[in-house]
Amino acid sequence: MTQETPEQLRHRYEVERQLANELKNADAATRRKLYPTLYQRLFQQCPHHPRLTLQQDPEAIRQAVQARMRILKPFLSPQATFLEIAPGDCQLAFAAAAHVKRAIGIDISAQSNLLSNAPGNFHLILYDGYDFPVAPHSIDIIFSYQVIEHIHPDDLPNHFAQIHRSLTPNGFFIFDTPHRASGPHDVSRHFSATPQGFHLKEWTLHEIIPLLRSAGFSRILPIRRARTWPPSIAIPLTICVETMLVPFPTRLRQKLAARLLPSITLALRP
CATH class of the missing domain: 3.40.50.150 (Vaccinia Virus protein VP39)
Incomplete structure (x- = not known):
């Protein structure tokens, strides 16, 4: 499994925090639409995410x-x-x-x-x-x-x-x-x-x-x-x-x- 660099870790934190806040602040109807898309958006912005690199181990x-x-x-x-x-x-x-x-x-x-x-x-x-x-x-x-x-x-x-x-x-x-x-x-x-x-x-x-x-x-x-x-x-x-x-x-x-x-x-x- 590839180890994230400090810069990649900080980047993932900022991306996750932004997307999480979007979900936290959404009403129920909007959350229903957001759930299926959030991880796709996260993985697109963070190709070094451990969920992706684990697949290689x-x-x-x-x-x-x-x-x-x-x-x-x-x-x-x-x-x-x-x-x-x-x-x-x-x-x-x-x-x-x-x-x-x-x-x-x-x-x-x-x-x-x-x-x-x-x-x-x-x-x-x-x-x-x-x-x-x-x-x-x-x-x-x-x-x-x-x-x-x-x-x-x-x-x-x-x-x-x-x-x-x-x-x-x-x-x-x-x-x-x-x-x-x-x-x-x-x-x-x-x-x-x-x-x-x-x-x-x-x-x-x-x-x-x-x-x-x-x-x-x-x-x-x-x-x-x-x-x-x-x-x-x-x-x-x-x-x-x-x-x-x-x-x-x-x-x-x-x-x-x-x-x-x-x-x-x-x-x-x-």
């Missing part, structure tokens, strides 16, 4: 897929329908397809040059970032890896509601998002104490749980080191730790939270 891709499969594999089964939100290069969805009956990716744009090796039971669907293009109660496992931080906070309740509507009664929604205490995790990290780029909001567990419950999720299972933990212990403990860490000075907060709270990873049932 097969070993980095392999390691990333392995790490995510460790989270996913306990939830996959041969008769299941699996859906990944914003699969990007689709390599994780391809790997999951080997363990399920049907695999689907939904995204706002396609990296079509990477789909030539797609397995026969995989299908990519393009959508507007709002309305899920699948039938109600038709998906057994929905996976979202570091996606929700890119969604406008006002749009997140609808996003969770769409996921809840799409799941079968015994299905699972599994997601991972960077924790605010150890952030910012986007390009802003090099220039700011808060997210200014395409991470429109980085969340704490205390903030995200009410949104999930409002969407109808009744069971929330924290995941740590690729295993689920008792929610009656893990949720209060995590909220206690994040409440203590978030007010700390930036450098100290980042250093402590890097090990304790790198991300929020949850498995949820309707």
